[in-house]
Amino acid sequence: MSTDDFDTLAPGDEELLAGLHRSVAGAALTAGTADVVALGRRMRNRRRAVVAGIGTSAAAIVAAIGVLAPSAGTGTGGGRDLTIQDAGFTMREHSDGTVFLTVDQAFSPTLLQAALDKAGVPSAVLVEQLPAGWDATRPIQCKDTAAVHAPPMPVSGIGLAVVDGRTEYRITKSAVPAGQFVTLVQFRGRPGTVWDSFGLRTGRQSTCEPEYYPDPKPAA
Amino acid sequence: MDRGSEDFAAFYERHRDPCFRAVLAAVADRHLAEELTAEAFARAWAHWRKVARHPAPAAWVVRTALNTHVSWWRRRRREVAWDAAGAGAAERAPADGDATAVGPVVRDALRRLPMRQREVVVLRVFLDLDTRSTAAALGLAPGTVQAHLHRAMKALRAELEDENEREELKR
Numbered sequence: 001m002s003t004d005d006f007d008t009l010a011p012g013d014e015e016l017l018a019g020l021h022r023s024v025a026g027a028a029l030t031a032g033t034a035d036v037v038a039l040g041r042r043m044r045n046r047r048r049a050v051v052a053g054i055g056t057s058a059a060a061i062v063a064a065i066g067v068l069a070p071s072a073g074t075g076t077g078g079g080r081d082l083t084i085q086d087a088g089f090t091m092r093e094h095s096d097g098t099v100f101l102t103v104d105q106a107f108s109p110t111l112l113q114a115a116l117d118k119a120g121v122p123s124a125v126l127v128e129q130l131p132a133g134w135d136a137t138r139p140i141q142c143k144d145t146a147a148v149h150a151p152p153m154p155v156s157g158i159g160l161a162v163v164d165g166r167t168e169y170r171i172t173k174s175a176v177p178a179g180q181f182v183t184l185v186q187f188r189g190r191p192g193t194v195w196d197s198f199g200l201r202t203g204r205q206s207t208c209e210p211e212y213y214p215d216p217k218p219a220a
Numbered sequence: 221m222d223r224g225s226e227d228f229a230a231f232y233e234r235h236r237d238p239c240f241r242a243v244l245a246a247v248a249d250r251h252l253a254e255e256l257t258a259e260a261f262a263r264a265w266a267h268w269r270k271v272a273r274h275p276a277p278a279a280w281v282v283r284t285a286l287n288t289h290v291s292w293w294r295r296r297r298r299e300v301a302w303d304a305a306g307a308g309a310a311e312r313a314p315a316d317g318d319a320t321a322v323g324p325v326v327r328d329a330l331r332r333l334p335m336r337q338r339e340v341v342v343l344r345v346f347l348d349l350d351t352r353s354t355a356a357a358l359g360l361a362p363g364t365v366q367a368h369l370h371r372a373m374k375a376l377r378a379e380l381e382d383e384n385e386r387e388e389l390k391r
Contacts, residue, residue, distance in 0.1 A: 016326060016376055020245060020345055023327050027250070029240035031258040033229050039258065040265030 088112075093119050099171040103186070105194050116182070121173055123182040124205040136189025139213040141197050148203035151180055158182060158200055169198055181205065228268050232261055235278040242346035243285045246338055248327050253285075260285035279343050279357035286339060329379035337372035340365055 088107025092100040099119055103112070109125040116123040130136055144150060157175025171182050183201040185208055188194050236257070243260075244253040260281045264271045274280045330338060336358075343354045344365075351369075355362040 010373070010377060012377060012380070013373055016373070016380060017345055019326050020330070020341075024241040024244045024346070027237070027241050027244050029236045029254060029257055031236075031254065031261075033232050036232060036258055036261045037225070037228070037265055039262035043262055044266040 089115075091115055091119070097173045099173065101169040101171065101184075102167065103169075103184070103196065107186070109186070112184070119173070121171055121182055122176050122180070122204075123184070124201070125183075126185045126205060126208055128185060128187050128208050128210060130187050130189045130210060134187075134189055134210065136187050136193040136195045138195070139197075140187045140195045140210050141213055142183075142185055142201075142205060142208035143211045145203075148201055148205050151177070151200050151202045167196070176200065179203070224268055224272075227272060228265050231264075231272075231277060235281065236261065238347055239278055239281045239285070242282045242342040245327060245330060245346060246286055246342050248331060256285040256288050257281070259288060275356035276343075276347070276349055276353050278347050279349060279354070282342055282347065283339060283357070286335070286342070325380060325383045326376055329376050333372055333375060337368045337375070340368040341372045341376075344369060 089101065089103040089112050091112075094100070099116075099121055101112075107127075109127045113123065113125040116125065130140070134140070142148070157172035159170055169184070176182060177200075180200045180202050181204050183197075183199060183205045185197045185205065186194055187197065187210055239261070240253060240257045243257045244250060247253050247256065263284055264277065264281050271277050271280050330341060333341065339358060340354060343349045343357060344351075349357065351362050351365050354360075355365045358365065360368075
């Protein structure tokens with residue numbers, strides 16, 4: 001790295017900069033060009049779908065709920081292994097009681113709620129249209145109230161992972177404490193922008209007053 | 221493959237690792253850095269006509285990745301990583317080639333810098349952009365970039381000195 005146009009370099013700065021460089025030396029990104037292009041294509045298509053107003057059809061909703069019936073299970077290892085998809089979200093339930101969920105930018109909260117109810121996940125699913133002027137590219141959450149608020153401690157077994165470039169919510173049903181609900185709120189802003197807020201809430205969210213997440217505290 | 225795709229592929233091959241290292245230095249979590257960097261490149265592909273005209277497309281990628289990280293961090297505050305033990309190990313594990321004492325301390329300090337200072341450091345140090353290019357990439361005046369860098373270096377230096385003092389006291 002050239003330090004020619006550094007304004008001032010104090011004693012030890014060269015070592016400091018070299019240390020930073022060494023700390024990540026040799027690290028390489030594993031994704032290939034094709035992976036990145038495929039992810040980019042999916043992003044672009046999702047954005048176009050939302051802008052075009054493509055939603056979830058009633059037929060798809062009915063079909064998806066039907067698939068969740070126990071008789072539709074494919075069964076692995078003596079338990080259920082169910083998948084629903086093509087209805088604005090994809091949900092898989094493994095035989096060990098873990099639910100894997102991904103949602104698109106346009107999904108029906110009614111359908112998803114029904115699917116989660118059917119799977120026995122204590123949950124609340126809401127879609128909130130943000131007022132004009134709100135920016136759904138910024139993190140947004142529902143304001144805490146006396147009845148519905150963030151739990152005091154995070155719970156192991158409720159989380160998310162990124163799979164093939166998409167956020168996948170993972171829910172262990174038995175990990176949801178009594179009185180708490182897996183809560184997914186999708187805030188929709190101007191066309192093409194949404195913010196999904198996911199986590200456990202104490203109390204069942206039925207209405208939501210949006211607020212931006214507070215800015216992180218500046219470094220001391 | 222059309223011309224735009226060829227351009228993007230060449231850009232990706234040339235900048236993927238430097239961008240990844242810049243993001244890795246800033247977030248210190250290999251898996252997260254991979255996801256953020258890949259997603260930022262995917263966004264670059266989706267907006268390639270615009271990004272290709274950016275004064276420093278690699279800087280655009282790193283900034284996008286770091287901005288996405290802020291969102292992640294905020295969203296994950298109430299959540300736990302799926303594999304808590306594994307994620308913790310990833311967080312603590314040193315990056316490849318880190319055989320220096322200065323690495324972890326400075327990396328932690330880097331993560332605590334205000335966003336703008338951190339952006340300036342990763343663009344200047346890891347993408348090797350000069351002041352003028354960094355300023356163009358961030359939409360700042362060159363003097364402002366220098367000021368941010370000066371403050372960042374001062375903070376990093378102070379962290380290192382504090383750590384050295386703590387080490388001295390232990391002995």
